[in-house]
Amino acid sequence: MSFEDWYRQDRLPHIYCAGCGNGTVINCTLAAIDQMGWKKEETVFVSGIGCSSRAPGYILTDSLHTTHGRALAFATGVKLANPDLNVVVFTGDGDLAAIGGNHFIHACRRNIDLTVVCMNNQIYGMTGGQGSPTTPLGCLSSTTPYGCAEMPFDLCELATAAGANYVSRWTSYHVKELEKAVKVGLETPGFSFIEALVQCPTAFGRRNKFRQVADHVEYLRSHSLMSVKRDRMLEKGEKIPEDMFVVGELTRRNRPALGVKKS
């Protein structure tokens, strides 16, 4: 079976803008799920509100497209009520870290057996480009017209500090790495968090000097700092450039988890 069989063909065309990075992340996630050999009837996708959260509507399984920020709370109910179901959550930076921030840290703390894929476009795309909790300092959005004055969240550090078993970050450029990371997340009991930085040409790129989609993807590539390299630099006492972000597997551990399927 190809991962393309997981798509609802009768939902096309989709709502994503030309050049959007979300499709890449959905493909990587479904490819990882396909490798797991999961059946559609035992897999449930849950999401909140935003561009990322439209993803479950295009996938041919049971799926729950919920209220803004609450996907993890709904997913907690699904998973605890029936641990035999594989539950995957699609979310975005606004959905997860702003309105859903409290549910995020508590789902990590419970270490509930979910795999959460966050498409971080660093902006509110669906509502037309407002600043989000991950909009980088100085970046332009419709609500930060003079440059974002607030420090952004590091979602992976947040997930690690709050107790998640598995945390990794990649970008829409790193498709092979992202697919592998999602697969490890699916395999790991407990809370798995995979952040994927994605380009949003419509709401972010055009305001922030990425005239072409490829320019933004190239930025994501060139500003990714592998976690192993970061560690080497830290050992040598080198300064980490402020505009770089760390990618790779950031946390992998085996804390007691909730809602794990009994094998």
Next chain:
Amino acid sequence: MTRTEFWQGNTACAEGALAAGCNFFGGYPITPSTEIAEHMATKLPKKGGVFIQMEDEIASMASIIGASWTGARVMTATSGPGFSLMMENIGFAAMTETPCVVVNVQRGGPSTGQPTMSAQGDMMQARFGSHGDYAIIALCPANVQEMYELTVKAFNLADQYRVPVFLMADETIGHMREKILIPDKVGRVNRKPLVPGTLPFKADADLIPGFPQFGTGQHVHVTGLTHDERGYPCATNPKVHASLVQRLVDKIENARDEMADYDIINQEASQVFIAYGAPVRTVQQVMHDNKDKDIGSLRIRTVWPFPEKALAAFRNARHFFVPEMNLGQIAREIERHVRVPVISIPRLGGELHTPAELIAALEAHP
């Protein structure tokens, strides 16, 4: 064989839920409802069910909706401030036709108000609290026995109509202790399953679609967006939205007479009390003390949808007297249905009306 217990109202509610087959409870502590969560936390795991204390009431409501889609019989319990937080996902449950039971042991509001005192100030919020047009079912117990029985009924109505059902109790009934008769078993109405091959949100003649339980291979997409009969988002089609929302309301409102649950005493009377919840008890005392007088009463258990046909039974009524522990929320609903004066007898502060207050109202409107 029934057995007799001496229980607090909140205990009776939790036991009613267990008897009804509740197997998932998501909640957050709040006075005066917490005993329900505590009781479920103790009992549910031993019965193979799930109790989860969520991070807030928004999440509590979300968790029970998620669990409901796996086929679980689900409940949460709260009071005013938590009820306010639940409104967002109550709307989601109404839109997605998710069976769930929400207990609100009402306390004095607005805001934090009177955590340990009784009130009925959330009656309109129960009906209209979430945004948009929708309909729900709300039941009001007036004693510990009804805390048990109406909880059971709430689960059956939720499954039958695929709608959030509220048990609108109050602190008085939640915390009082009374004798209660427990039946050996209770009646159960199950969700109508989706017939394989039919569209997941295509309703039958009763306006209720079959339930496509998660994990059964039906590949259903559930969304709070306006959706067509396939369950797919269809948010800019005026006809799809109008027919969906109209059906969500009609499936409940059309069944108003069918689910109406009330008691009438002295239907020929000219002076008639109408009450639900704790004020029923004061009315009962007044009726008991004044058997020789021309007084009737209507005691309502299903407040939403409002059982308006019950009002027509009082052909000789000159006045309807409505004691409520709020500023006349249901009195205003009654006014919509009758042509004689409706005398609201509001009571704020957390204490019950006294019989003397009700008598005084009668005497003021001879």
